[in-house]
Amino acid sequence: MHIHLITPITTQGIRTLEDVEPLMSTDLTITQSLIEMGPASIECEFDEALAVPGVVVEAIKAERAGADAIIIDCMGDPGLKAAREVVSVPVLGPADASMHLAAMLAHRFSVVTVLESVVPMIENLAKVYGVSDKLASVRVIDIPVLELEAAPERLTSELSQASLAAVEEDGAHAIVLGCTGFLGCAEAVDAALKAKGYDLPVIDPIPTTVCVAAGVVRAGLRHSKRTYGTPRAKTVDGFDIPHFQ
Numbered sequence: 001m002h003i004h005l006i007t008p009i010t011t012q013g014i015r016t017l018e019d020v021e022p023l024m025s026t027d028l029t030i031t032q033s034l035i036e037m038g039p040a041s042i043e044c045e046f047d048e049a050l051a052v053p054g055v056v057v058e059a060i061k062a063e064r065a066g067a068d069a070i071i072i073d074c075m076g077d078p079g080l081k082a083a084r085e086v087v088s089v090p091v092l093g094p095a096d097a098s099m100h101l102a103a104m105l106a107h108r109f110s111v112v113t114v115l116e117s118v119v120p121m122i123e124n125l126a127k128v129y130g131v132s133d134k135l136a137s138v139r140v141i142d143i144p145v146l147e148l149e150a151a152p153e154r155l156t157s158e159l160s161q162a163s164l165a166a167v168e169e170d171g172a173h174a175i176v177l178g179c180t181g182f183l184g185c186a187e188a189v190d191a192a193l194k195a196k197g198y199d200l201p202v203i204d205p206i207p208t209t210v211c212v213a214a215g216v217v218r219a220g221l222r223h224s225k226r227t228y229g230t231p232r233a234k235t236v237d238g239f240d241i242p243h244f245q
Contacts, residue, residue, distance in 0.1 A: 003213050004062035005032040005206075007073040008051040011040045011146065015073055019183055023210045030210070031067070033058050041145035044117040048078040053239050055079030056086055060242045063087040069213040073180050075113065075205060076121050084228035086241075090216045091223065094205035095122070097212045098176045099131050105201045106174035108136040110166035112159055113178030114148070116140055122178055137170035138178065139163070148181045156185050160192035167198050174201040183207075 007015040012034065020030050035054025039047040055072060056079055062070050069090045072080055077093030084091045102109035111122050119138045126132040141158035148155055159182065166172040175193070177186060186204035193200065216222070 001028045001069075001214060001217055002067050003028065003030050003069045003071060003210060003217075004058075004065070004067035005030055005071050005073050006055055006058045006062070007032060007034050008038065008055045008078050009041050009074075010034060010036070010038055014041075014146070014149075014181070020206065020210070023207055028210075028214060031062075031065075032073075033062070042074050042076050042078060043115050043145060045121060048074075048076045048121070052079040052082060053241070056082050057241055059083035059087050059091060063089050064242075068217045071206075071209050071213055073206065075111075075178050075180055076118075077125065081228065084223045085231055088225075089222060090213060092209050092213050092216070094180055094209045095125050095178075096129055097209040098203045098205040099126060099129055099135075101208055101212070102174045102176050102201065102203055103131045103134040106134075106172075108134055108171055109174040109176055109203075110137045110139060110163070110170055110172035111135070111176045111178035112139045112141065112162045112166065114141060114143055114145055114181070116142075118178065136172040137166055139166050139170075145179065145181050148179070155182075156188040156192075159185055159189050163189050163193060163202070164196060164198075167193065167200070172200075174203065176203045177205060180206050 024030050038051040038054045042048050059070050072093050075095045077095045080093040122138045126135040139162040141162050163175045183206050186202045190202040
């Protein structure tokens with residue numbers, strides 16, 4: 001199985017194949033690409049809008065290269081619906097997959113994310129995905145995306161504190177890590193919560209979405225073309241999109 005990860009930003013090195021190597025196996029290969037034009041990071045709706053054309057282009061390239069499924073490497077799920085329209089293989093978003101899984105595993109869940117500017121995005125996605133009644137809260141740690149790797153101990157500490165507050169003050173029964181840049185932090189957050197007596201799911205969006213994508217492919221499923229119909233061919237000025245060439 002071949003899963004392609006689209007990192008919808010232009011910052012080199014913020015995501016590498018080494019990051020997701022533990023998710024690979026003898027029957028699962030992951031490839032990864034950045035977009036060529038767009039934001040350095042995604043922290044608001046403006047950033048997300050700039051990323052969408054690049055996501056569409058990379059999705060088309062990935063399908064043509066033989067990908068069995070595509071994952072958009074951002075909790076804003078930028079370009080998710082558009083990408084589903086232009087390819088036939090399953091396209092998954094970490095927010096979509098993680099929120100639905102959290103809603104399956106717990107009565108209510110909280111999302112812990114980077115900045116206040118992301119909160120409306122997460123809340124709106126919960127409404128679009130039909131799980132807003134399960135969303136207890138969205139907490140922030142106030143660390144920009146491009147600074148997440150600078151102080152790993154501070155990162156896990158802030159995530160643990162925010163998650164604990166979500167449980168004790170907001171009534172969360174599960175935690176969703178609300179940025180794919182938090183990859184690998186779930187274990188530390190889980191340990192911190194268990195130390196306080198709370199045994200609950202802590203969902204790391206990238207591993208979760210890889211597992212969901214693999215399950216969808218193995219089940220022989222994909223998104224509905226009645227919902228995500230292929231766009232009619234037409235002139236598209238200013239964008240180098242292979243589908244329209």
